[in-house]
Amino acid sequence: MNDAFGILLKKELTDALRDKKTLLVMIVVPILLYPLLMTVIGVAMSLGKSRLEREPLVVAVTSDDARALLETEPVPPFTTYARLDGAQAVQRLRERKVAAVVEAPQGAAQVSTQGGQALVTVRYTKRFDASLEGLERVRRVLKTLEEKALKTRLAKAELPRDFAEPLKTEALDVDFQEDLGPFIASRLLPLVLVLMLFMGSLYPAIDVIAGERERGTLETLLVAPVNPQTVMFAKYFTVVVVSSAAALANIAVMGLTFGIGFRLDASVSAKLTFTAAQMGVMFACLIPAAFAVSAVSMGVASLAKSFKEAQSMLTPVSTLASLPGIVALMPGVELNTTTAAIPLVNVALLIKAVVLNTARPLDVAICIASVAVLAVLAMRVLSKVFAHESLRLTGASGFGEALRTLRQR
Amino acid sequence: MIRVEGLSKHFGSLRAVDGVSFAVQPGEVVGLLGANGAGKTTTLRVLAGLLAPTAGFAAIGGHDVVKAPLHARRALGFLTASTGLYERLTPREMLTTFGRLAGMDKKKLSERVKSLAHTLDLTDFIDRRCGTLSQGQRQRVSIARAIVHEPSVYVLDEPTANLDPVASSVILELVTQAARQGKAVVFSTHRMDEAEFLCTRILFMRQGQLVAEGSAQELLLKSGQRSLTASFLHYAKGGT
Numbered sequence: 001m002n003d004a005f006g007i008l009l010k011k012e013l014t015d016a017l018r019d020k021k022t023l024l025v026m027i028v029v030p031i032l033l034y035p036l037l038m039t040v041i042g043v044a045m046s047l048g049k050s051r052l053e054r055e056p057l058v059v060a061v062t063s064d065d066a067r068a069l070l071e072t073e074p075v076p077p078f079t080t081y082a083r084l085d086g087a088q089a090v091q092r093l094r095e096r097k098v099a100a101v102v103e104a105p106q107g108a109a110q111v112s113t114q115g116g117q118a119l120v121t122v123r124y125t126k127r128f129d130a131s132l133e134g135l136e137r138v139r140r141v142l143k144t145l146e147e148k149a150l151k152t153r154l155a156k157a158e159l160p161r162d163f164a165e166p167l168k169t170e171a172l173d174v175d176f177q178e179d180l181g182p183f184i185a186s187r188l189l190p191l192v193l194v195l196m197l198f199m200g201s202l203y204p205a206i207d208v209i210a211g212e213r214e215r216g217t218l219e220t221l222l223v224a225p226v227n228p229q230t231v232m233f234a235k236y237f238t239v240v241v242v243s244s245a246a247a248l249a250n251i252a253v254m255g256l257t258f259g260i261g262f263r264l265d266a267s268v269s270a271k272l273t274f275t276a277a278q279m280g281v282m283f284a285c286l287i288p289a290a291f292a293v294s295a296v297s298m299g300v301a302s303l304a305k306s307f308k309e310a311q312s313m314l315t316p317v318s319t320l321a322s323l324p325g326i327v328a329l330m331p332g333v334e335l336n337t338t339t340a341a342i343p344l345v346n347v348a349l350l351i352k353a354v355v356l357n358t359a360r361p362l363d364v365a366i367c368i369a370s371v372a373v374l375a376v377l378a379m380r381v382l383s384k385v386f387a388h389e390s391l392r393l394t395g396a397s398g399f400g401e402a403l404r405t406l407r408q409r
Numbered sequence: 410m411i412r413v414e415g416l417s418k419h420f421g422s423l424r425a426v427d428g429v430s431f432a433v434q435p436g437e438v439v440g441l442l443g444a445n446g447a448g449k450t451t452t453l454r455v456l457a458g459l460l461a462p463t464a465g466f467a468a469i470g471g472h473d474v475v476k477a478p479l480h481a482r483r484a485l486g487f488l489t490a491s492t493g494l495y496e497r498l499t500p501r502e503m504l505t506t507f508g509r510l511a512g513m514d515k516k517k518l519s520e521r522v523k524s525l526a527h528t529l530d531l532t533d534f535i536d537r538r539c540g541t542l543s544q545g546q547r548q549r550v551s552i553a554r555a556i557v558h559e560p561s562v563y564v565l566d567e568p569t570a571n572l573d574p575v576a577s578s579v580i581l582e583l584v585t586q587a588a589r590q591g592k593a594v595v596f597s598t599h600r601m602d603e604a605e606f607l608c609t610r611i612l613f614m615r616q617g618q619l620v621a622e623g624s625a626q627e628l629l630l631k632s633g634q635r636s637l638t639a640s641f642l643h644y645a646k647g648g649t
Contacts, residue, residue, distance in 0.1 A: 004510055011498070011506045018497040018538075216491030220554070223457045224510040225482040389461060390420075 004226045008234030016204050016238050025200055026246045033192075033250075035257050052133040057099040058082050059134055060089035066104035069120065073144050076137040093123060099134025100124045111149055181272030186355040189254060190348035191325025193247050193286065197293045197347075198321035200246025201239050202314055205297035208235040210310035213395060222392070232386040236379070239298050244290040251282060278354050281364055288371040289347045293321075295378030302385050303402040305395040313399070324348040335359060340366035343374040410435050410562050410593030411456065416465035417617075418451050425451040427617035428465070433593040435561070438584055440604040441597040443614035444645040449597040452614070453566045456595070457487040470561050483511055486560035490567040492551040496540030500531055500550040503539065504557045511558030518557075525553040529579065545576035552583055563587050565596035569603060581607060601637040611637075613644040620644050 016022050056078045061067040067081055075081065084092060089101040101123040108118035120142060124135040150164055162168075212218035221231055255274050274282075300317055304310035327333055328348035335349040335358075346367040353359035385391050388405060396402035411433035418426040426448045433439045441449045454460045456467055458478045467474045470484030495503060501522060508518040526532045529549045534542055539550060548568075556563070563584070569577040577600075584607055587594055598604055604611055605625045613621040613628070621628055621644055625637055632640040632648060 007506060007509045011495075011502070014502065015495055015497050215496070216489060216493040217495055219459060219489055219491075220493035222459055223482060223485070223487040224507055225479045225512070226510050227479070393459060 004230050005234055008221075008226065008231060009237055012208065012234050012238035013241065016207070016242055019204075019207070021203050022207075022242055025203055026242055027249055029196075029246075031249065031253050033253070035253070038257050048129070052129060054078055055130060055133065056080070057130055057134050057137065058097065059138055060084045060092060060098040060101040062086045062089050062101060062103045063106075065106050065108050066102045066120075068109040069104045069118070069145065070102060070138070070141055072109055073141045076141060079134075079137050090123060093125060093131070096128055096130070099130045100138050102138055113152065115153070182355050182357070185254065185272050186352045187329055189251075189355055190328035190351045191322070192254070193250055193351055194289075194324045194344060194348050195322055196250045197243050197247045197286070197290055198297065198318055201243035201290070201294040201297040202301075202318060204239045204242045205294065205301040206304075206307055206310040206314065208238060209298065209302040210304040210395060211307045213393070214306050219393070228386060228392060229383065232383065236294060236298055236382065239294040240290050243294045243297075244287060247286050247290060248283070251279070251286075255279075272355070274355075278357070281354050281359060282351060285347055285350050285364070285368050285371060288368060288375050289344065292343065292371055292375035292378050295375060295382045299378060299382040299385055302382065303391065303396045303399065309395070328352045335363045335367070337363060337366060340364075341370045343370050346370055410437075410470060411439075411564075411595060412466070412468045413452070413456070414466045416452065416455060416467055417463045418448075418455055418460055419463045424617045426455065426462075429614070429617070429619050430465075431612055431619065431622065433562075433595050435591045435593050436588050437609050438588045438594040438596070438607050440608035440611045441595060441614060442599075442601075442604060442611055442641060442644075443597075447614040447645075448617040449614055450566055451617075453487075453564050453595070453597060456564050457485060458482050469564075483558065484561050486555040486558070486563045488551060488555040488563070488565045488568050490570045492544075492547040494539040494542075494547055494550055494554070497538055499536050499538055500526075500542075500553065501535045503550060503554050507554050508557045513558055521557060521559070525557060529553050529583075544571070545573065545579075548572055548576050549579055552580065556583075556587075561592055563592055563594040563596070565594070567597055567599065569598065569600060577603070601641060605637050613641070615644060615647070620649065 054077075058080050059070075059082070061070065061081050061083055062085060064083070067083060070081060082098065084098070084101075086101075086103065089098060092098040093101055103121040103123070105118050107114070108120060111118045122135055122138050122142075124131045126132065151161075154161060154163060157163075209218065212221070222228055251274075255272075296317065297314065300313050301310040304313050324344040325348050327345050328351070333339065333349065335346065335353040339349050340346045340363040350359060350364060350367045353363070385402070390396075391402060391405055396405055411431075413432065414430045416426055416429045417424065429448070429452060431439070441452065443449050451460065455462050456469060456474060458474050458481060461475060469481040472481035472484060474481045494500075498506070504522045504525065505518060508521060509515075513521065522535075526535050529552060531546075531549060531553060534546055539547060542550065552568075555565075565580075565584070568580045572580070581603060584594055584596065588609075596607075608625065610622065610624060611628055612619055621631060621640075623631060628640050629635065629637065632643040634640040634643050
């Protein structure tokens with residue numbers, strides 16, 4: 001590191017780290033985001049569930065037989081059965097005035113004693129949660145009725161219980177508790193980390209070039225006896241530091257949040273701890289990714305004439321930034337030798353694989369190499385933009401003018 | 410100290426500066442006058458190494474601004490119309506950063522910062538962030554930043570624009586002192602009273618070209634006008 005670069009980097013970092021907006025994105029958001037997110041999800045799920053369980057619901061029955069069938073068992077708490085005709089009941093369901101509609105054939109209540117089969121239909125809608133709760137309450141009643149009817153019939157025929165169940169299927173998730181933390185993190189972390197790399201780089205990328213142009217400080221700096229490329233690299237490294245710090249703070253806080261564990265409801269809690277190797281692989285990929293992402297953000301931002309213009313130019317970039325995380329969320333899309341070569345998508349997939357402990361060394365190597373190549377290419381473009389006198393001093397009005405200016409050189 | 414020969418700067422078909430030649434000797438204060446768009450700022454920006462000339466030659470302290478830009482800029486103190494201060498840095502941090510970038514050693518720089526703080530009356534706010542300073546205070550810090558490395562050439566682009574008389578007087582005093590110390594000073598201004606008071610020589614620019622040159626008295630005689638303002642209008646409107 002030569003003297004000028006070190007002096008400039010110190011100045012840039014001091015300036016950036018005193019900026020409240022940068023600090024907010026880099027430290028405050030990740031520190032608050034995960035504990036808050038996990039707490040909110042856990043509390044919301046638990047509160048929502050218990051609130052629904054206590055919510056008074058009306059279940060429509062479309063015939064006296066349906067009512068008689070259901071009333072064979074005690075009415076579930078906070079539930080009322082109301083006799084309505086079929087069309088009216090469905091209309092009330094649409095209007096959210098009843099939670100479910102139960103239709104049963106004639107003599108359904110006597111099925112347990114008289115034999116035969118009664119087809120009971122429960123109408124509900126996924127459009128409101130109370131209807132799902134209504135369905136659940138009715139299902140519980142019907143399940144009890146079915147159990148009792150079956151028991152009665154088997155007893156009457158003097159048949160054993162397994163007569164009605166020649167094959168009993170049981171699916172056991174052998175390590176459900178251990179898998180839940182990595183499962184949730186593998187969905188959440190790739191999306192958030194790649195997004196945070198971009199978000200962490202956006203504000204400083206805009207501020208160090210377009211912002212300084214607007215405030216007149218860029219000109220002051222370029223008049224100093226320093227090579228403009230050194231100025232650019234000091235600014236670039238500042239953006240990389242902020243972007244990496246935002247991503248690493250996210251990993252650390254998410255690691256801590258999952259390390260402590262969070263409760264989804266009374267019976268299920270999710271826990272996750274990262275090993276040193278997992279952390280190492282994530283860092284090894286995130287650092288070149290921060291270089292690549294920062295070069296892209298800064299390259300785009302450096303074309304703008306003003307801070308506001310830079311924000312507009314970076315809007316499509318920040319929208320695209322969520323794509324790698326979304327791809328990683330898609331079922332069946334995993335890190336392999338092909339996906340490991342797609343820059344940024346590979347970062348999201350690698351994080352997913354690392355969290356689930358399924359990353360293979362070859363894929364990791366391809367991933368890091370691919371991101372490093374993107375970083376070098378993006379840096380070269382940035383360097384070209386900054387080497388251009390008019391782009392360096394005034395920027396351009398949009399991508400078209402920037403390209404024309406670069407071609408004119 | 411400053412040598413400009415056949416300097417041109419074109420932006421596409423626009424000839425912002427077109428074959429300008431002049432020289433500024435140590436102890437001389439040269440004013441660059443002209444209407445907006447005459448090419449003053451572009452000329453000064455080429456001297457500062459911000460823009461590369463399309464043709465011609467410019468040297469600061471004997472250093473070609475194109476071939477030896479870092480040496481040229483080390484000899485140059487450049488002040489822009491906008492104060493160009495980092496809002497989140499203190500004046501001390503600004504001066505230290507720019508002094509260090511110019512290659513000053515820490516001990517000498519620390520003494521220089523102390524001396525500038527005293528001369529330009531920065532002591533009371535030298536450790537406050539620049540964003541909290543008044544316009545006058547900011548301009549003083551800006552001057553200190555431009556000359557912290559003790560350059561032999563001062564290039565000032567409208568240094569008193571938007572300043573009240575008190576803040577302007579600080580700049581004028583600085584220019585006077587710099588000339589006494591043997592610095593070469595060139596500055597652009599729209600204030601005729603300043604030009605008349607300070608300049609040993611005045612250069613009039615119009616449409617990128619130098620159209621008149623001389624002391625204030627000489628220009629009045631050449632243009633046949635009674636005041637420098639009238640001379641300014643005479644040359645700006647196409648007079649010779």
